[in-house]
Amino acid sequence: MSMFCRQCEQAAKGTGCEVVGVCGKNPEVAALLDLMMYGLKGLAIYADKAREFGASSMVADMFLIEGLFTTVTNVDFDPVQLAGKLRKCYDQKEQVKAMYESAYRAKNGAAAPAITDGPAAWVIADNLEGLVAQGQAHGVKSQHSDPDILSAIEIIIYGLKGMAAYANHAYILGKTDEEVFAFFHKALAATTDASKGLMDFVGIAMECGKLNIKVMEMLNTGHVEHYGHPVPTKVQLGTRKNKGILVSGHDLRMLEELLKQTEGKGIDIYTHGEMLPAHGYPGLKKYSHLYGNFGGAWQDQAKEFPNFPGAIIFNTNCIQRPADSYKDRLFTWGEVGWPGAKHLTGYKFDEVINKALECPDLPDAPGQEILTGFGHNAVLGVADKVIEAVKAGAVKHFFLIGGCDGAKSGRNYYTEFAEKVPKDCVILTLACGKFRFNKLEFGDIGGIPRLLDVGQCNDAYSAVQIALALAGAFNCGINDLPLSFILSWYEQKAHVILLSLLYLGVKNIKLGPALPAYLSPNVLQFLVDNFNIGQIGSADADLQASLA
Known part of the structure; x- marks a missing residue:
C-alpha cells in the first residue's frame, strides 16, 4: 500500500x-x-x-x-x-x-x-x-x-x-x-x-x-x-519531588480543568512544548501546583518522556509514536489519537489523575528559570519606553524569530541566528521554535529584555499587534519598520499564519528550513515576485541583509 x-x-x-x-x-x-x-x-x-x-x-x-x-x-x-x-x-x-x-x-x-x-x-x-x-x-x-x-x-x-x-x-x-x-x-x-x-x-x-x-x-x-492578559513570568525548568502530570499541546481550557481537579491532591502539573506560555496567564498561574515546564519542543519527546515518571496527556497536535516505556501512562484528549493510547473525552480527568498517583515521584532536580508572558498587552504597556529606545538608537532592530520546531536538519540555523543578533537588537519569539534558543542569556537594553517570548503559535495575533503598533507609532508601514521576520515552519498552523502575514502585505520574509513541497515553481515565483519571500540561507548572510 x-x-x-x-x-x-x-x-x-x-x-x-x-x-x-x-x-x-x-x-x-x-x-x-x-x-x-x-x-x-x-x-x-x-x-x-x-x-x-x-x-x-x-x-x-x-x-x-x-x-x-x-x-x-x-x-x-x-x-x-x-x-x-x-x-x-x-x-x-x-x-x-x-x-x-x-x-x-x-x-x-x-x-x-x-x-x-x-x-x-x-x-x-x-x-x-x-x-x-x-x-x-x-x-x-x-x-x-x-x-x-x-x-x-x-x-x-x-x-x-x-x-x-x-x-x-x-x-x-x-x-x-x-x-x-x-x-x-x-x-x-x-x-x-x-x-x-x-x-x-x-x-x-x-x-x-x-x-x-x-x-x-x-x-x-x-x-x-478567561485567564487575563499574560504577564512576564519566570518558569521553572526543573522538577521537584512530588507526583506529576505532563501536559503537551496547546489547549488552555483543558489545562485549567485539570488544574482544578488536581488541586490539593499532591500532584504537580508540568507543561511541555507549546503549553509553556500557560505560566504567564494570571488565571492559570494562580494554581501553585502549576509548577514548571518539562522538556523542549515536540520532536524531542521520544528521548525526554522516558525521564518523566508521571502521567502524560496530549491535548492537541504534536504527538509522536510513544515508546513502550511510557505508553501505558500516556493519554490523548480532543482530536488527538494514537492506537493503544487511552483517549479521554470531556473534562473528567480521573483516569489520568489516578495514573499519576500510581506513578513514582518525580526527582528533586531544580533547574534554570526562563521568562515567558510577553504578549502584546505586556509589550505595548511599555511601548513608550521601547519607542524612546528606538529613537535614541539604543534599539536598532527587531527580529521575529519564531515558528515550529522540528527534527529535520538545518534548524540549528535559528539558534545560530539568535546568538549572532547584535546586542542592540531585540528578539521577539513565539511557538515551539523558541526552544532552539530560549534557554540562552540575552540580557536587556535599558531594562527591556532582549528576548521577548510572545507565546504559542496561537498567540501570533499578539506578534501582529506589536508590529502594527510599532508601525503606527512611527507612522509607517510594517515593511518600513526595522523589523525582520525569520520564520520556521512545520505544519498547517504555521502555514496559515504565513497567509495572514502575506494578506497584511509583509514582505522579505525568510522561511525555512525548506520551502513547502506543495509550492509549484510558478506559484513560488508568484510569491517571490509579489512578496520577496525567500528560503533561509546562512545565518551570517541573512543577518547582514536584514541589517543593511
Whole structure:
C-alpha cells in the first residue's frame, strides 16, 4: 500500500512521503485522512448551498472545523478513531444535504437539483478496508491535473486546516463567528469547482489569511476573558519531588480543568512544548501546583518522556509514536489519537489523575528559570519606553524569530541566528521554535529584555499587534519598520499564519528550513515576485541583509 502526503515541512526527499509519513502515519491512516478531507468537501458543498437559502447548522459547522483539525500533522494516528469520525462526517453531510434540499424547496417550490458525482455524492463504505480503499482513490494529487492550480488548492486546504485548529480552541472558550463558519464552507467547496482558475484560488488563499486574523483575535479574546492578559513570568525548568502530570499541546481550557481537579491532591502539573506560555496567564498561574515546564519542543519527546515518571496527556497536535516505556501512562484528549493510547473525552480527568498517583515521584532536580508572558498587552504597556529606545538608537532592530520546531536538519540555523543578533537588537519569539534558543542569556537594553517570548503559535495575533503598533507609532508601514521576520515552519498552523502575514502585505520574509513541497515553481515565483519571500540561507548572510 502506498501513500502521498506533502503537507508538512519534513516531506520525504523534499517532495512528499510515499511509503510512510515522516510524522509516523502509515498508508492506512494516510488514506483515512485523505478520505476525511474528501468527505468534508462534500459536507462543505451542501453547507455552502444551504447558507444561500438562510439555513445552517452549528453542529455541522463545528464538525467541519473538528474534522479539519483531525487532519493536521501529528494529530490522529488511530484508524479505529478515524473510522468513527468518518461515519460522523458522512452522517453530517447527509443531514446538511437534507437541510439544503428543504430550504431550496421552501424557496423555489421545487426539488433541489441533484448532485450525482464528486464528494457531495460520496457514500461511505461499510468497513475499515472499504474506507481505506475510498481514501486511496481521493488522495492529494486527485484534486487537480494542473500542477499550479493543484498547488493553489493545497495552499487553501492547508490554510483551512491551520485556521480550524485556532477556531477549535476559540470555540472551546465560547468564541464563534458566522462569517468564519461561512468562509470555511465556501472556501473548501470552492476547491472542488472546476470552473475556477489559478487567480480565483489565489484570492481565496488571501481571504483565508484575512479571516485567520479574525479567528486568532477571537482566540486571544477568549484567552484574556478567561485567564487575563499574560504577564512576564519566570518558569521553572526543573522538577521537584512530588507526583506529576505532563501536559503537551496547546489547549488552555483543558489545562485549567485539570488544574482544578488536581488541586490539593499532591500532584504537580508540568507543561511541555507549546503549553509553556500557560505560566504567564494570571488565571492559570494562580494554581501553585502549576509548577514548571518539562522538556523542549515536540520532536524531542521520544528521548525526554522516558525521564518523566508521571502521567502524560496530549491535548492537541504534536504527538509522536510513544515508546513502550511510557505508553501505558500516556493519554490523548480532543482530536488527538494514537492506537493503544487511552483517549479521554470531556473534562473528567480521573483516569489520568489516578495514573499519576500510581506513578513514582518525580526527582528533586531544580533547574534554570526562563521568562515567558510577553504578549502584546505586556509589550505595548511599555511601548513608550521601547519607542524612546528606538529613537535614541539604543534599539536598532527587531527580529521575529519564531515558528515550529522540528527534527529535520538545518534548524540549528535559528539558534545560530539568535546568538549572532547584535546586542542592540531585540528578539521577539513565539511557538515551539523558541526552544532552539530560549534557554540562552540575552540580557536587556535599558531594562527591556532582549528576548521577548510572545507565546504559542496561537498567540501570533499578539506578534501582529506589536508590529502594527510599532508601525503606527512611527507612522509607517510594517515593511518600513526595522523589523525582520525569520520564520520556521512545520505544519498547517504555521502555514496559515504565513497567509495572514502575506494578506497584511509583509514582505522579505525568510522561511525555512525548506520551502513547502506543495509550492509549484510558478506559484513560488508568484510569491517571490509579489512578496520577496525567500528560503533561509546562512545565518551570517541573512543577518547582514536584514541589517543593511
